[in-house]
Amino acid sequence: MALIINEEQQMLKSSVKEFLKERSPIAQLRHLRDTKDSTGYDKALWTEMANMGWVALNIPVAYGGLDFGYTGLGQVLEETGRTLTASPLVSTVLLSATAINLGGNLLQKEAVLPYIAAGDLIVAFALEEGRHHHPTNISTTATGKKGGYSLNGKKVAVMDGHVADKLIVAANTDDGVELFLVDTNTEGITTERVISMDSRNYANIQFDNVFVSENATLAEYESGAALLERTLDIGRIGLAAEMLGGIQETFDRTVAYLKEREQFGVKIGSFQALQHRAAHLFCEIELCKSIVIKALKAIDDNSDDLPRLASLAKAKLGQTYQLVSNEGIQVFGGIGMTDEEEIGFFIKRARVVQRMLGDSNYHLDKLARMKGI
Amino acid sequence: MIATKTDVKTFRGEVTTWLEENYPASLRQPISSYKDFFWGGRNQEDVTDDLKLWFNRCYEKGWVVPHWEKKYGGGGLTLKENTIIAEEMSKIGARAPLQSFGVSMLGPALLKFGSEEQKMKYLNEITSGKIRWVQGYSEPGAGSDLAGLQTKAEDKGDHYLVNGQKIWTSFGDKGDWIFALVRTHPDRPKHHGISFLLIDMATEGVSTRPIKLISGVSVFTETFFDNVKVPKENLVGTEGEGWTIAKYLLTHERQMIGGIGDAHKPTPLTQIAGEKVGLTNGILSDTLLRSKIMNFEMNEALLEMTIERAIDEAKAGNDAGALSSLFKYVATEQNKTRYELKMEMEGFDGLEWESEASKNGALPREFLRTKANTIEGGTSEVMLNIISKRILGLPSR
Numbered sequence: 205m206a207l208i209i210n211e212e213q214q215m216l217k218s219s220v221k222e223f224l225k226e227r228s229p230i231a232q233l234r235h236l237r238d239t240k241d242s243t244g245y246d247k248a249l250w251t252e253m254a255n256m257g258w259v260a261l262n263i264p265v266a267y268g269g270l271d272f273g274y275t276g277l278g279q280v281l282e283e284t285g286r287t288l289t290a291s292p293l294v295s296t297v298l299l300s301a302t303a304i305n306l307g308g309n310l311l312q313k314e315a316v317l318p319y320i321a322a323g324d325l326i327v328a329f330a331l332e333e334g335r336h337h338h339p340t341n342i343s344t345t346a347t348g349k350k351g352g353y354s355l356n357g358k359k360v361a362v363m364d365g366h367v368a369d370k371l372i373v374a375a376n377t378d379d380g381v382e383l384f385l386v387d388t389n390t391e392g393i394t395t396e397r398v399i400s401m402d403s404r405n406y407a408n409i410q411f412d413n414v415f416v417s418e419n420a421t422l423a424e425y426e427s428g429a430a431l432l433e434r435t436l437d438i439g440r441i442g443l444a445a446e447m448l449g450g451i452q453e454t455f456d457r458t459v460a461y462l463k464e465r466e467q468f469g470v471k472i473g474s475f476q477a478l479q480h481r482a483a484h485l486f487c488e489i490e491l492c493k494s495i496v497i498k499a500l501k502a503i504d505d506n507s508d509d510l511p512r513l514a515s516l517a518k519a520k521l522g523q524t525y526q527l528v529s530n531e532g533i534q535v536f537g538g539i540g541m542t543d544e545e546e547i548g549f550f551i552k553r554a555r556v557v558q559r560m561l562g563d564s565n566y567h568l569d570k571l572a573r574m575k576g577i
Numbered sequence: 578m579i580a581t582k583t584d585v586k587t588f589r590g591e592v593t594t595w596l597e598e599n600y601p602a603s604l605r606q607p608i609s610s611y612k613d614f615f616w617g618g619r620n621q622e623d624v625t626d627d628l629k630l631w632f633n634r635c636y637e638k639g640w641v642v643p644h645w646e647k648k649y650g651g652g653g654l655t656l657k658e659n660t661i662i663a664e665e666m667s668k669i670g671a672r673a674p675l676q677s678f679g680v681s682m683l684g685p686a687l688l689k690f691g692s693e694e695q696k697m698k699y700l701n702e703i704t705s706g707k708i709r710w711v712q713g714y715s716e717p718g719a720g721s722d723l724a725g726l727q728t729k730a731e732d733k734g735d736h737y738l739v740n741g742q743k744i745w746t747s748f749g750d751k752g753d754w755i756f757a758l759v760r761t762h763p764d765r766p767k768h769h770g771i772s773f774l775l776i777d778m779a780t781e782g783v784s785t786r787p788i789k790l791i792s793g794v795s796v797f798t799e800t801f802f803d804n805v806k807v808p809k810e811n812l813v814g815t816e817g818e819g820w821t822i823a824k825y826l827l828t829h830e831r832q833m834i835g836g837i838g839d840a841h842k843p844t845p846l847t848q849i850a851g852e853k854v855g856l857t858n859g860i861l862s863d864t865l866l867r868s869k870i871m872n873f874e875m876n877e878a879l880l881e882m883t884i885e886r887a888i889d890e891a892k893a894g895n896d897a898g899a900l901s902s903l904f905k906y907v908a909t910e911q912n913k914t915r916y917e918l919k920m921e922m923e924g925f926d927g928l929e930w931e932s933e934a935s936k937n938g939a940l941p942r943e944f945l946r947t948k949a950n951t952i953e954g955g956t957s958e959v960m961l962n963i964i965s966k967r968i969l970g971l972p973s974r
């Protein structure tokens with residue numbers, strides 16, 4: 205398992221990069237924000253991405269996908285991280301398609317995956333309930349009822365929840381946690397759109413006696429809890445890939461500014477105090493690249509080491525995105541604090557994506573527990 | 578030569594068997610100081626019979642430096658085979674048969690820049706353990722600014738006359754020969770007046786004086802050259818262009834200090850922390866230390882993956898130059914952190930300086946030694962300068 209991407213993956217990455225630079229620069233996110241777009245993403249862009257197959261990379265050919273693997277999807281995520289492209293890629297493709305593909309039965313897969321692959325269906329992943337990521341402690345309940353279950357509880361921070369056609373909901377049954385596939389228009393579901401600091405959307409969703417049939421569980425995996433953990437680990441690695449893009453873009457912009465801005469009659473990049481901070485960041489970023497490629501390949505290899513790698517990736521990338529986004533603003537000086545300068549968009553995304561699916565503290569703690577300390 | 582996966586397996590099997598039969602039982606103990614290694618040379622102290630036996634067995638097999646050519650006393654093996662031997666040795670905790678700056682620093686430089694005659698003589702003396710080499714780079718006035726060195730070598734027809742002083746010469750009093758940077762052309766720009774010279778330390782006019790370190794040992798010296806006559810044939814490469822060789826050698830030194838390619842992996846701190854500090858409900862009792870340990874172990878894991886990635890990038894023909902420059906900085910800073918954490922874990926036990934229980938303060942002495950990691954072979958600041966300028970292309974003032 206060489207820690208490099210192959211030629212096909214490299215070609216994919218280059219074409220995504222070119223496309224997004226043209227179609228979805230940061231200005232696009234600013235536009236969505238300033239026009240108070242009701243969806244929060246660019247539907248036409250999403251359709252174009254789907255036409256190129258980029259939202260179907262992790263979906264099997266039998267269900268209209270390309271079966272190109274997560275290392276490939278990681279390249280797309282990385283590039284969307286560079287341009288901060290707002291799209292349902294994480295909620296729908298990275299998380300929901302993964303969960304359905306791993307845990308869904310034939311009918312569920314047929315009903316959902318081809319439509320995700322075509323860019324026609326948005327599926328959000330409803331997991332979080334409190335201030336902090338705590339996937340092993342779920343309060344939403346699924347109580348057995350004739351022919352199905354009744355869901356009750358409240359979910360928060362559901363990415364793209366307000367535009368989703370379907371939800372995957374983690375809820376507790378008598379036999380432990382299960383994932384349920386639910387239509388958003390089912391009676392008893394109330395969705396409140398929340399606009400977050402990165403100008404994207406994280407809905408709060410209330411479930412009041414929501415009836416779902418017994419065929420709604422994703423029950424083909426070892427257990428609901430195991431399916432949830434596996435999906436989350438894959439999601440964490442995918443997010444780390446997105447973060448890697450954001451980190452590199454922030455760094456590249458910072459280094460470019462070091463070479464351009466003059467004070468005291470010289471380029472500020474000639475000051476050693478700034479050079480050493482940049483050089484240190486360079487080293488941190490190289491470490492980040494290694495864990496991201498290693499973890500992506502581990503998904504495609506169906507590795508047992510995934511929990512460790514996912515936590516390493518999410519912990520390190522979270523810390524580094526935080527550091528690089530802070531340093532970026534410091535190096536830009538006053539202009540870095542303005543809304544007009546784009547560097548500020550990265551610190552906002554950094555903080556949001558840090559919190560999603562467990563922050564660095566959560567994952568270092570998880571790693572420590574794995575090691576028995 | 579091994580080409581297929583089966584070949585690798587067969588070779589690995591042969592190595593394991595040979596090691597089982599030949600690695601002396603008395604050496605299957607943790608290493609506590611540099612004295613636990615065979616260093617070779619004319620002045621080696623306290624060598625146990627088993628250390629010597631182990632060295633001799635490896636020498637006969639060509640495994641002192643397996644990947645050097647046979648005519649130089651190596652084993653004529655590939656780098657891949659070399660790695661397998663190192664890995665298998667590491668698995669049983671086997672020590673390197675020879676600890677040597679000749680192997681890790683001078684050898685690579687001679688292989689690239691030396692004449693065939695020089696290679697035959699010096700490489701064979703290294704692999705056979707006859708000659709122990711030391712490094713004469715730094716001077717009192719030339720540390721980070723190494724190219725500012727002043728030790729001069731004047732052309733006297735058939736020989737050079739060397740005068741000057743080196744400092745921080747590791748094992749200077751144990752060394753037989755020294756590879757030294759000397760100024761042969763004081764009139765030229767500083768980087769173009771330096772030559773790379775091999776000097777027998779038994780020559781009249783060479784003397785050393787030990788320097789005591791904070792760890793209490795004296796492993797390095799000041800080294801003086803007082804009208805030392807050095808034959809012309811001891812020059813490596815072109816006169817005045819020794820800086821190129823010096824820099825090439827430094828890249829190897831930095832890999833060695835960074836422990837890159839070192840098959841010996843230290844025990845993870847997570848494995849010993851519980852025993853040293855105690856657990857409360859399965860969680861390390863000192864929770865602040867716990868988070869420091871996890872940060873450290875995370876970076877350790879990532880550093881290892883980055884080394885793996887650098888190798889893969891190089892194999893794929895991608896430029897991995899940028900990566901190699903970060904290893905010295907990251908690995909040595911990490912090593913210092915490792916020992917800070919070990920000291921925190923040991924508590925009072927880690928303070929014992931002279932006691933049997935502490936093996937004469939092995940830990941605090943090792944801890945102090947690690948502070949040199951970010952100084953020797955180019956300081957962390959110098960490494961960051963190199964990254965800023967050469968990789969990031971940041972402007973000079």
Ligand SMILES: Cc1cc2nc3c(=O)[nH]c(=O)nc-3n(C[C@H](O)[C@H](O)[C@H](O)COP(=O)(O)OP(=O)(O)OC[C@H]3O[C@@H](n4cnc5c(N)ncnc54)[C@H](O)[C@@H]3O)c2cc1C
Nearest residue numbers: 712713714715720721745746747949952953954955956958
């Ligand atoms: C244990 C040990 C073993 C050694 N063994 C050998 C040996 O065998 N042979 C040998 O030749 N040498 C050896 N050295 C010497 C070593 O290479 C030098 O100590 C090292 O290059 C630093 O030089 P210096 O000590 O003169 O420090 P200085 O160069 O004086 O540095 C002092 C401080 O200033 C900083 N500094 C200097 N220049 C810059 C700059 N441009 N930008 C930012 N900061 C800067 C440094 O980073 C450092 O923090 C050894 C050193 C140690 C500690």
